[in-house]
Amino acid sequence: MAKTVKLMQGNEACTIGALAAGLEFYAGYPITPSTEIAELCAEELPKVGGKFIQMEDEIGSIAACIGASLTGKKAMTATSGPGFSLMQESIGYASLCEVPVVIIDVQRMGPSTGMPTSLAQGDVMQARWGTHGDHPVIALAPGNVRECFDLTIRAFDLAETYRVPVIVLSDETIGHMREKVVLPDPSEIRSVRRAAPSSPAGYKPYAAEEDGGVPLMAPFGEGYRWHVTGLFHNEAGRPTNSGEVADKLLRRLSRKIEKNADELADYAAESLEDCEIAVVSFGSSAMSGLSAVRRARKEGVKAGMLRLKTIWPFPEKAVAELAKRATRVIVPEMNLGQIALEVERVVAGACPVQRLGKVNGELFRPEEVYAAIMSAARGDDAAGAGRAAGEAR
């Protein structure tokens, strides 16, 4: 079959991607700017034998998705900041109980109800640490409409592979933007399904073969007996208060992601080979960043762009590599410096890191990032370059 060429919206592409990945269950509560995902799931899921439920709130939504996933279904919910906050407790539950689930967070201005229709990227740290306790999590950030499709599919694959909640960290601009996309034929999509045991005899739902291993997951309703609890549990899934068991479990959960960090790291690079002024960004901010980098190149400034598609685990190697060559790293983001904290940690003083935060709900104009690049190229200190970019601090 032919490829599809379409004018498509980011939220729509997330939904089409989810369906291509084999989405079977959606539970959600509509919220701007994510609502189109729920609308389209309501329309499309029944056609493929799936289920759509509008729940009473976001707490119920994520809980329903976890339940559906335990029965072997591929489940997803979508929300924005306020709803994402409400989901945090159950995201921890899914992490500890190792239940695959995909959560799309189309970020808007917060905190609290904030500015519902305005752009922000303020949920970066919430995606990592929103639920209490150490826990494994993966977060991906699409940078255009096609990536909404691709990264939603990848989110399902990673959730199924590692038995973790995976967050697609979209934003108002990416979610609502429509652009020309060329999508592959659905038959070309190979999606992953969790590894299942072959027989109920002696099945231990939390027994992994190695440190950082992923246990086999049996679907409920097919003759397997297992216990799911948010208490720390042994390999059979029964609650425990043993520090030794808890320590071993939490380290394994953490290692699941840590030891695969290189494989999980995903990013797009432009003009990084000889780059002196590096821009590190993600999502909608990266579109402004890329436009600025290209303009600076035309002016003879050796600027380059590292756009992160994987946010968590943080792509440490790519950023560390960049810092070896760069004389300055500029981090434009629609928050007051969340990814910048990670960049600073990884760069570890190898070169100055300049935060370029914006929180007025309006996407960076390319000139704002361009001004920071040119100021850095002139050798201004980071504070001076921030002022050149019009940043009020």
Added chain:
Amino acid sequence: MRVEFRLSGSGGQGLLLAGIVLAEAAILEGKNAVQTQSYGPEARGGSSKAEVVVSDEDIDYPKATDPDYLLALTSESYKTYGKLMGAGLVILDSSVTLDPEIKARTVSLPILKTAAEDIGKKVVANIVALGVLGGISGAATAQSLEAAVKNRVPKGTEELNLKALRAGLDLAKTAMPQVDWTMKRSKNER
């Protein structure tokens, strides 16, 4: 060549749909197009803005930075966005009084009136405006605009909307003598 459009008015006028159809028409001709929007929390009323960028090349930044065309259907949107116009053209509904403070080149056209009186439906003003934008800018042919309208308007309203589109294209023709053709030049030549 990158061409930027900003469509502004009040929520409920359907400017978002007009922007979507314009972008789709450009894509049907093999061009690249990106459409973005901004709007208030209200379902109707409040200010509403849709932007479309059309280009033969890769579009890295999706928003209008220096619009080639501003459509303004309300006085409020004219005052807000007219001031930001550089060398681009303002296409204003003739119900809006000209503001001497706004120096941008402007043509006034009876878009709302054409919808209400000639077509007989106020709600198709967005598609009349689409015809005007498409006709004046040449960003998409009448044929592509028609195909895109058919793809995107609610079922059963195709004929009504095609009539509105043609009325808009006719308005554009009558406006051409008013339009300074330097608009056709690329930004690089400015």
